[in-house]
Amino acid sequence: MPIRRFQFTFKVMGGPAEIQLFGEDESSLSGIAQRAINETKRIEKKYSRYLEDSIVSQINRSTPGQRVSVDSETAALLNYAFAAFQQSDGLFDISSGPLRKVWDFSSGTIPSQADIDEILPQIGSNSIEWDDPDLCFTREGMQIDLGGIGKEYGVDRAAMVLEESGVQAGLVNLAGDLRIIGERPDQRPWNIGITDPRNPESTVASIALTSGAIATSGDYQRYFEKDGKRYCHLLNPKTGWPVQGFRAVTVLAPSCLIAGTTASIAMLLGEKRGESFLNTCGLPSMRIDSEGKTRKRGLPSEKPKEAPL
Numbered sequence: 092m093p094i095r096r097f098q099f100t101f102k103v104m105g106g107p108a109e110i111q112l113f114g115e116d117e118s119s120l121s122g123i124a125q126r127a128i129n130e131t132k133r134i135e136k137k138y139s140r141y142l143e144d145s146i147v148s149q150i151n152r153s154t155p156g157q158r159v160s161v162d163s164e165t166a167a168l169l170n171y172a173f174a175a176f177q178q179s180d181g182l183f184d185i186s187s188g189p190l191r192k193v194w195d196f197s198s199g200t201i202p203s204q205a206d207i208d209e210i211l212p213q214i215g216s217n218s219i220e221w222d223d224p225d226l227c228f229t230r231e232g233m234q235i236d237l238g239g240i241g242k243e244y245g246v247d248r249a250a251m252v253l254e255e256s257g258v259q260a261g262l263v264n265l266a267g268d269l270r271i272i273g274e275r276p277d278q279r280p281w282n283i284g285i286t287d288p289r290n291p292e293s294t295v296a297s298i299a300l301t302s303g304a305i306a307t308s309g310d311y312q313r314y315f316e317k318d319g320k321r322y323c324h325l326l327n328p329k330t331g332w333p334v335q336g337f338r339a340v341t342v343l344a345p346s347c348l349i350a351g352t353t354a355s356i357a358m359l360l361g362e363k364r365g366e367s368f369l370n371t372c373g374l375p376s377m378r379i380d381s382e383g384k385t386r387k388r389g390l391p392s393e394k395p396k397e398a399p400l
Contacts, residue, residue, distance in 0.1 A: 093117065094276045099124040103131045104139070104242050106266030111248070113260045123256045127249040131265065134245045138168075138237045140188065150226060151234045158220075158227045166224045172240060175352050176216040183352065183358040187328035189234035189313040194333075196324055199315040207331035214328050243306055243351035246270045250304075250347075270304035270347045280391070283289040286311075288379055296377060299391050300343070303320050306351035308358045309339030309379075325358050336381055338362035343375040343390065350374070 099110045099121070103112035110127055112120045128369040142149050146165055153159050161169065175183040189210050193202035220227040226235075242265050249263045250270040261272040262281060271281055280299035287295045288311040298305070310323035310333075325334045340357040344350035353374055357365035362380055369376050375389035 096157055097124075101127065101128050103128070103265065103267040104135050104245065106242075108265045109262075110253070110264075112253070112258060114122060115134045123253065123258060124305055127252045129261065130248050130252045131245040134241060135250060137165075140234075140236050140238065147235060147237055153228060155228050155231055155233070158225045158389045161224050161226060163224070168237060168240065168244065169221060169226065170223060171348070171352075173216060175240075175356070179277065179356040179359065181215070181217065182267040182328065183239065183356050184214065184216050184328040185237060185239065186216045186219060186233060187214050187243040187326060189232055190331055192325050193331070194322075194324075195328060196313045196322070199317060201317060201322065211329075211331055214331075218367070224346055239355060240348060240352060240396075242266065243268055243304075243347040246304065246347035247367060268304075268306040268347050268351055271302055274301055277368045285341055285377060289383065292355075295385060296387075298341075298343070301391075303343055303345055304347035304350045305341060305343050306347055306354050307339055308354035310334070310337070310349065310358075311339065321383070325355070334358055334361065336363075336382065337365060338379040338381065340365065340369070340379075342369075 259273045284294040285296045313324035340354040342350040342354040
């Protein structure tokens with residue numbers, strides 16, 4: 092029988108997801124795909140702030156001065172998050188969740204500066220005492236939110252499960268953040284469509300990849316517009332206001348976690364500092380500036396445009 096590509100679709104972490112695998116028949120691959128799907132759902136159950144029994148919710152119910160011990164997997168993610176906080180000059184901050192109290196992107200309401208100022212003292216990873224594996228809040232109202240790394244971590248974990256199951260060619264895609272496993276059987280690259288931030292039904296580029304992970308951070312995923320200005324869900328934890336500058340940043344890296352964090356930091360830094368940051372980190376990237384102009388650095392040759400994966 093000929094080798095064919097099979098697609099397994101599902102929903103996780105609030106968005107659409109898919110796994111693509113190659114084989115002779117779907118039945119021989121469905122069990123493998125399901126193991127990877129289960130892994131993404133395990134991560135969602137463990138780290139979602141929306142679930143009462145998640146480790147994140149348990150931590151957020153703690154009071155200032157109360158130490159919470161975490162398992163080794165969670166400790167590794169926290170170590171990564173605190174390192175990203177330092178490397179981003181405090182802009183990539185898992186403690187910025189309290190800003191959700193004043194920013195509701197479904198309502199289209201701009202909060203007052205006074206409302207934002209009331210929340211800002213509750214934010215700052217440098218005010219979290221972290222002595223692996225013990226975490227302790229030092230201020231009232233503090234929270235952590237691993238949403239900025241959870242989806243990307245889920246991509247990497249699902250890819251690892253597939254590789255451990257013997258998969259030599261495949262793709263994991265969680266709402267546009269994805270990782271490639273091996274070379275396709277026909278030795279053709281994967282053509283990854285990059286969404287147009289101002290027209291999400293179309294693409295601005297298609298990148299040919301044979302390995303690695305790719306992630307995008309942009310101002311088009313959750314936002315509202317008022318008086319001609321766009322307010323997106325990416326919030327500067329120091330000011331409490333949505334970032335301005337890049338429309339989107341796409342990064343290619345060995346892991347989706349690194350790609351996603353790098354893209355988010357660049358968005359948070361803004362165009363000038365974000366451009367310098369991307370050049371310094373050296374990862375292949377594409378950025379779309381505030382005027383819609385596209386700039387690329389080190390990306391593989393492009394192929395004809397196609398619908399985003």
